[in-house]
Structures are given as structure tokens and as C-alpha cells.
Amino acid sequence: MSRDAPRSPRDRILVAATRLLAEGGRDAVTTRAVSAAANVQAQTIYRHFGDMRSLLQTVAADGFQRFLTAKTRREHGTDPVGELRAGWDLHIEFAEANPAIYTLMYGERRPGPGADESTQVYEVLRGIVEQAAAAGRLALPVDVAAAMIYATGIGVAMTLITTDPTDLPAAQSLSATTRDAVLGAVTVDALEQPADHAADDVARHAIALQALLVADGNEDLGPAEAALFGQWLGVLARREAPAANPPGGASPD
Template sequence: MRRRIVEAAAGLLVSEGIDATSTRAVAARAGVAPPTIFRLFGDKDGLLEAVSEHGFETYLRAKARLPESGDPVDDLRVAWDLHIRFGLTQPAYYTLAYGQARAGRVPRAGQKAVAELQRMITRVAAAGRLRMSIERAAAIMHAAGVGTILTLIGAPPEQRDLRTADAAREIVLAAISTPAAAPPGTDGSRAAGGSGAASGAGDASGSGGTGGTGGADDTAKAAMALRAALARSDSPAVTPAERFLLVEWLNRLADTGSRPPEDG
């Protein structure tokens, strides 16, 4: 019955919009009494939360199945493009999850998407190419992706320029990661990810993509590489409390270069 109600609400959302997705209309479409919805979902917000998760199921499964290549930054490119396609092809679900923002409330579908993004960014850290903490990098990439999609959804179809999403992607990747090391004997400029946009964005950030210097970048990369290695290890050399504290210190080292200077 719960699935039937969610699918009925999803059908209303897609065909008639959020304003038409009332509990009474959903109950009528699902063939249940209105109190059933409140018994199963608590309130309308609980129902819409379930609808949002329903809409994101296919996207999250596809994201989890993305193949891993030898370049974790290129894998982030693929994940970004998947995110953009989902948002533009399923605007009703996307705006339900991200277009109804309220302070202190993150939809469960969004939490799952960010968790998968953090997993992918941890691979960038393990490769020694992350300029900041995993959490900060994920927050930047997620915020940029959501903002890009909502902007494109809100634009008249004839005015949508998908190159906006491509440019935003390269700017974000240049800000959070460093280019791959060039193989010996090759042109180092070819190791930045292949595209002109990527190379240009990397030059714009220079060694200060996080607002710091080359030394700050090196510290951040080393700190996050150590954190990724620590996550893969179950060594008893450190206690859980010590591990927690070490991660906090590593995050602080990685993010220091991106902090604005303090007054005075």
C-alpha cells in the first residue's frame, strides 16, 4: 500500500505539479482513505520525502554503478554529467528535493547523493590530487551542481545553454583537484584532463585553487591522501577516538589554505 501511495503521488507531481499533490488528491488517486497517508507517512512532508526518494532511485543506482577508470577526476566528470542529465530530464523530482530548501533540512535523497559523491572524492584524495578536505570538496561540487541545474530548469528551454554546465564542471574540478602528473617524457599540459576548459580553469586557480599557495596545496594533498589511506586501514595502532581526532586534524590542514584571511 505504501508503494501504491508513493507512485500515485509521484504521478500527480509529474503530471500536475507540486501544488496539485495534496494528500486528498493522492488518497483519491491511490484509492485509500486520507487518514491512511498520515498513518504511513506522518504528514504531507513525510509523503513528499518518500516521493523524492522514489524519484531519485534510478539516478542513485546509476551513479553507484558508474565504472571506475584510472583517473578519479575524470570519473567525477562523468558523475557530474549524469547529475545534470537527471535534473534536466526529471525536473519535478529534482525541484521537489532541492527547490524547496529549508534551513537545517536536507532531503534523504540528497543525503544519499552526497554520500556517494564523498565516496568518489575519497578516490581523488587517495590519488594525492585533492586540494581540500573531502567534505568541503563534496559540498562545493554538490552546491555548484544543484545551482547549475536549478538555473537551467528555470530558464526558458530556448535559452538553456548546456555549455554552462560544462564550464561550471571544469571550474569546480580545477578548484578542488590538481591535474594528474604527466607521464615521463610527455607534454605536462596534456595531463590536466584533456579539455581546454579544464586546462584554462586549472590555470585560473593556479596553485591557489583553494585560496592558498603551492605549499598549501601540497599540504592538503598529503593530508587527504593520508586520510584516504587511514580509511582503508583497520590497523589497531590508533583507537577510534584517536582516529576521529586525526581525521579532524587532517581536515583542518587540508582546508586552512582556503580560509579567507582574518581581520587585523
């Protein structure tokens, strides 16, 4: 859709609602205001969108599409952990540049328009997490790591766009410090060789093998074999290192 010269009534309505939302928040998106800004009758809004709630859902869906476009247009590197860092920063930048639309996108759970787009955003993130796993860079199972990054990123973004910076002394560094803390918890360094933590090493390789098997499609394994092997790898991926002996070398009771 051309944002500079929308031609159809539907496009004009969507552009008007998006602008009103950005300038005045959700309360500014009323039937009367949208009608005036789009130069249409109220019934035209209802004919194209059903009601104002559906119109706002479509605005949110359009926001997700713009965010996905920004992610796909960005130049990508070869380091999956670096890609996770860049993706986090892009997410926060989009939220701060579009606070009202971002709040509409993530502030409430809704069916209908926007649901598929939000799933696509998560799947893009999960795909990069899978790449990190296949490279042996993931310390946690793919779904756990992806969920942690996704949820924490949204939480930081919502905090930054809804909190007065004077009420949050660490606001300026909040995104970077949280990003580094989360990625530090779910990834490992490419050169790290945790010889003194054999269980951690086993878990990391199990996670990598899980991701590689998914990417390969398990063509050499039957459904039952793939399910059983996946179950074994899942157990190894969640394996915990044994507790260290207490000072003096005595074994724990």
C-alpha cells in the same frame, strides 16, 4: 516496488502522487487528485502516510533511492576525477529528466523520509572525493572539495530546471563549464609536478595522506596520536604558498 503494476494501496498512492507531481507540479498533488488516481479513499492516504506533507516526503525519498540506484548501476572507472565528472553529469541528467521530483528533493530542507537518502547521495560523492585525495589528485581538503562540488551541482541543476533557457543564454553549456571550473579548482592533474609551488605540493600530499590514513583505519596509532597527527596534516593541507616577490626581486615589506 513495481511501477508498472503496483498492487498494494500504499504503492498505488505513491505512484499516483509521483505521476501527479511530474505532470502538474506540487500543487497538483492534492488529496482528491491522489485518491482518484490511486482509486482509494482519502482516509487510506492518511492511514499510510499520516498527511500529504509526509506523502510528499516519501515521494522525495523514493526519488533519492532511484537516483542512488542509477549511480550504483553505472559502470565505474578507475580514475577518481573522471568519476567525479561522470557523477556530476548523471546528477544533472537526473534533474533535467525529473524536474518536479528534483525540486521536491532539494528545494527544501526537511526531516523525516528523504533525510537519510540525501545523506547517502552526499556520502557517495564524498567517497569518490576521498579516492581522488588518496591518489594525490585533490588540491583542497576532502570535506571542502566535496561540499563545493555538491553545492555547486545542486545550484546548477536548480538553475537549469527552473529558468527559461531563453533567459539564460549560456544554459546549454552551463553544466559543463561549471563542472570543469569546479573540478579544476579542487583537483590537480595526475602528471602535475608543481616544483615552483612547494607549498601547494605539501598540501596535496598532506591531503592524500589524510585520506589514506582514514581508509586504513589508523590501526597503528592510538586515539591521541591519530588526533594529533590528523591536526598536523590539517594544518599542512591548508598551507598557502608564499607570496611571490614583486618585480625587481625586492622582498615585500
